Amino acid sequence: MKRALVVILTLLFFVPISGEGAIRKCIICHQKPGIKKVLPSGAEVSVYVDRKLLRASSHRRLKCQDCHIDVTVIPHKGIKIGRVHCNRCHYQGAPKGIPQPDSIYKKYWDSVHGKKVKAGDPRAPWCQDCHGGHGVFSPNSPRSKVNKRNIPATCGRCHKKEYQEYRESVHGVALLKKGIMAVPACVDCHGKHNVYSPGKPYSSVNPQKVPETCTKCHADQALMRRFKVSLNPAKTYRESFHGIALEFGELKAANCSSCHGVHNIFAPSDPRSTVNKANLPKTCGKCHPGANENFAKGKIHLDVHSKSSGIVYYVAKFFIILTTGTMAVLFIHIFLDLYRKIKEKREVGE
Amino acid sequence: MTEPLYVERFTLNERIQHLILLIAVVLLLVSGFALKYANTSWGRFFIELQGGFQARGTVHRIGAVLLLLVSVYHFFYILFTRRGHEQFLELIPRLKDWRDFKVSLSHTLGATQERPRFGRFNYRQKLQYWLVVGGVVSMEVTGLMLWFHNESIAVLSKGVLDFVYVFHSYEAMLVFTVIVIWHLYDMHLREHFPMDPVWLTGKISVERLEKEHPLEYERLFGGEDKK
Numbered sequence: 001m002k003r004a005l006v007v008i009l010t011l012l013f014f015v016p017i018s019g020e021g022a023i024r025k026c027i028i029c030h031q032k033p034g035i036k037k038v039l040p041s042g043a044e045v046s047v048y049v050d051r052k053l054l055r056a057s058s059h060r061r062l063k064c065q066d067c068h069i070d071v072t073v074i075p076h077k078g079i080k081i082g083r084v085h086c087n088r089c090h091y092q093g094a095p096k097g098i099p100q101p102d103s104i105y106k107k108y109w110d111s112v113h114g115k116k117v118k119a120g121d122p123r124a125p126w127c128q129d130c131h132g133g134h135g136v137f138s139p140n141s142p143r144s145k146v147n148k149r150n151i152p153a154t155c156g157r158c159h160k161k162e163y164q165e166y167r168e169s170v171h172g173v174a175l176l177k178k179g180i181m182a183v184p185a186c187v188d189c190h191g192k193h194n195v196y197s198p199g200k201p202y203s204s205v206n207p208q209k210v211p212e213t214c215t216k217c218h219a220d221q222a223l224m225r226r227f228k229v230s231l232n233p234a235k236t237y238r239e240s241f242h243g244i245a246l247e248f249g250e251l252k253a254a255n256c257s258s259c260h261g262v263h264n265i266f267a268p269s270d271p272r273s274t275v276n277k278a279n280l281p282k283t284c285g286k287c288h289p290g291a292n293e294n295f296a297k298g299k300i301h302l303d304v305h306s307k308s309s310g311i312v313y314y315v316a317k318f319f320i321i322l323t324t325g326t327m328a329v330l331f332i333h334i335f336l337d338l339y340r341k342i343k344e345k346r347e348v349g350e
Numbered sequence: 351m352t353e354p355l356y357v358e359r360f361t362l363n364e365r366i367q368h369l370i371l372l373i374a375v376v377l378l379l380v381s382g383f384a385l386k387y388a389n390t391s392w393g394r395f396f397i398e399l400q401g402g403f404q405a406r407g408t409v410h411r412i413g414a415v416l417l418l419l420v421s422v423y424h425f426f427y428i429l430f431t432r433r434g435h436e437q438f439l440e441l442i443p444r445l446k447d448w449r450d451f452k453v454s455l456s457h458t459l460g461a462t463q464e465r466p467r468f469g470r471f472n473y474r475q476k477l478q479y480w481l482v483v484g485g486v487v488s489m490e491v492t493g494l495m496l497w498f499h500n501e502s503i504a505v506l507s508k509g510v511l512d513f514v515y516v517f518h519s520y521e522a523m524l525v526f527t528v529i530v531i532w533h534l535y536d537m538h539l540r541e542h543f544p545m546d547p548v549w550l551t552g553k554i555s556v557e558r559l560e561k562e563h564p565l566e567y568e569r570l571f572g573g574e575d576k577k
Contacts, residue, residue, distance in 0.1 A: 244388045248403035288500045298509030304516055312516050319520030326527050330535070337540060340458045 025074065026064045027051050054134040056143070086127045107193040123158065130154055149175060151185040162186075165263035170270070172263075182223060189213050208246055210255040211237060233301040240302070252287070259283050259300075275300070356553040357570065361433065365552050370420040371482075375529065377413030378489075381406050382522050414493055421486050440470045443480070447473035469565040478533050485525040492518040 029035060030049040037047050054060065065071060067084045092102040108114045108127075116124030128136070130146055137144035145154045152172065156163025166172040166186070174183040187195075189205055196203035204213045211234075217223055219234040237243045237256070245253035257265075259275050266273035274283045277296045285291035303309055304316040360368070380396060384406055387393035400406045427434035450466035450473045457465055466472075471479070492514045495502040503511050538545040548554050560567040 239389065241385075244385065245403055247388070248397060250403055288503070290500050290504050292504050294504055294507040297507035298512050300508070302512050309512075312512050315513060315516050316520060319517075319524060323520070323524045323527055326524065326532075330527070330532050334535065336458045340460070343460060 026071075049134055057132070057134060057136050058138060059134075059136055083126055084128060084133070104193050111191075111193060111195045112197050113195060125158070129157075148181055148185050149179070151187055152176060155186045159186075162263045168272075169261075169263060169265045170267050171265060182217075182226070184217065188216075207251045207255050207258075208249065210257055211243065211246070214256045230301075232303055232306070236301040236303045254287065258286070356555055357559060358552055359548055359554040359559075360552040362552065363427070363433075364437075365549065367420055367424055367427070368549055370416055374413045374416035374420060375525075377409055378417065379522070379526055379530070381410035381413060383526075385410075386519055386522070411497065414490075414497070417486065418490060421490065437470075441476055441479050443473075443476055447476060467564045468562065470563055472563070474536055478528070478536070481528045482533075485521065485529065488521055489518065489525065492521070 027049060030047060031051050033048050035046065035048050036044045038044055059067075067088070068081070069088070070079065070081050073079065087105065089098055090101055092100045094100055109118065113125050117126065132145040135143070135145065137147075139146045141147060142149065144150065152163055152166055152175070156166075167176060171183045171185075174180040175185055191204050196206075198205045198207070200206060201208065203209065215234045218229070219231060221231060224231050233256075238247070242254045246255055261274045264272070264274070266276075268275045268277075270276060271278065273279065280296035280300075281291045281293055284295040288295070299309060302312065304312050307313050381400060384393050384396035384400065388397060397403060397406050400409050424434075428438040429435070446469075450468065453462065453464055453466040454473075456462045495506075495511065495514050496518060499511060502514070537549075554562075556567070556571075559570075
């Protein structure tokens with residue numbers, strides 16, 4: 001039924017595409033919200049074009065065929081129409097004013113997305129899947145799909161579970177509901193074009209890289225003061241047993257997200273937080289068998305040189321004084337021995 | 351009457367105890383400080399030297415088992431063998447040790463010509479023994495708690511284990527200062543540079559015994575043949 005509709009509609013506009021009239025002609029069919037094409041598999045894909053969006057976009061002056069180069073005739077039944085390749089225009093040496101993202105292509109083809117595309121995965125994203133097809137805007141524009149505020153939804157088209165979790169999280173609420181731009185969107189942790197699977201050692205979300213990635217913000221004094229978040233964890237983690245073990249390649253050792261969560265990060269005071277006192281036994285129990293409520297009694301990010309650590313601070317101070325004192329007595333002892341020996345030698349000499 | 355040239359100061363059994371203690375302490379200090387100072391280049395060097403982070407932990411635990419074995423053995427040695435028990439009684443601090451210390455100090459400062467006359471163990475040796483006992487026991491107790499941290503946190507809470515962790519770490523430094531530096535200096539470097547062979551041979555010359563432990567000398571050979 002619908003296939004027939006498409007055929008009829010396209011038959012109505014028999015004229016080969018040419019020159020200025022191109023958009024006007026294509027849009028006659030493609031502006032109808034119900035327009036679809038049927039894939040050989042039988043699946044239907046919308047080929048609707050939002051004319052207003054296209055007219056507002058960065059590509060408003062282009063003709064359809066500038067991108068859709070394989071659409072040579074109307075109707076285009078029976079000819080193979082592929083996806084649009086952005087590098088037809090966006091390449092190094094292209095006329096001035098056209099972004100020339102050759103270094104970005106390199107990163108992209110190296111990324112998990114690019115590799116999947118190369119391997120022929122039809123679900124893997126091309127440029128237009130994230131940047132928008134007809135609605136392509138400069139990333140600074142709030143209408144851009146890759147504008148910071150829109151990134152979670154853009155990634156979330158495929159990564160649905162992660163988007164759902166992120167939206168609720170402390171970072172997600174701040175960005176999406178409160179409009180705070182300083183919090184991380186997906187790309188701030190995962191990378192933009194250089195997105196890698198967490199299993200890759202060079203991925204910014206590889207267990208060993210997580211502390212570095214989190215501390216890009218969480219060790220920033222000005223930023224953390226603004227949100228009243230302590231800087232202490234960033235410092236103490238690296239000195240902790242977990243931190244040292246991770247640094248030496250023990251990937252089992254807890255990194256930031258092992259305890260705080262990945263997309264589902266909340267303030268510790270939030271009962272949904274995995275590091276809320278009530279949830280700590282369960283969180284610690286992921287690695288420490290038999291963890292009970294006693295695991296939540298005590299400071300987690302312990303800084304022995306901070307007075308807020310209570311008794312531990314004084315124990316450390318006591319030992320520093322005692323050890324220094326012992327060393328001092330030892331040196332006095334050695335000094336007195338020498339003094340005595342020299343004196344005795346002199347007496348013998350006389 | 352011919353005097354023997356040497357007397358046995360430490361039996362073979364005691365020397366082996368000392369040697370195992372030495373090996374255990376060296377293993378523990380090297381692997382322990384490598385972790386304590388893991389953020390320094392030499393700390394990293396020692397961790398790699400021991401074969402990485404996991405291996406470092408294994409080395410530390412091997413040292414711990416050795417130390418536990420030798421200390422439990424020592425406990426039974428002083429409790430159930432005649433020789434061990436006698437030695438232990440000699441090590442108990444007495445009022446004389448305090449007086450010896452005062453005399454020794456004024457002698458060193460040149461206030462008196464009088465030298466303290468020591469028995470089998472002088473006050474410094476006794477002090478070192480008891481510091482080792484205290485250090486070993488406290489390090490073993492806290493170390494075992496850290497080894498079985500899942501159980502000890504479950505029973506005692508994270509806050510208590512933090513205290514234990516800090517104690518273990520800082521006490522190690524104190525033990526290092528007292529045992530390694532002070533003991534090495536006092537027993538080996540000071541009078542018998544570079545080292546006093548008694549800890550290996552177990553033998554001490556009668557001449558030295560008379561000079562360093564006159565009271566023991568008198569007990570063994572009688573006080574009358576002083577010249």
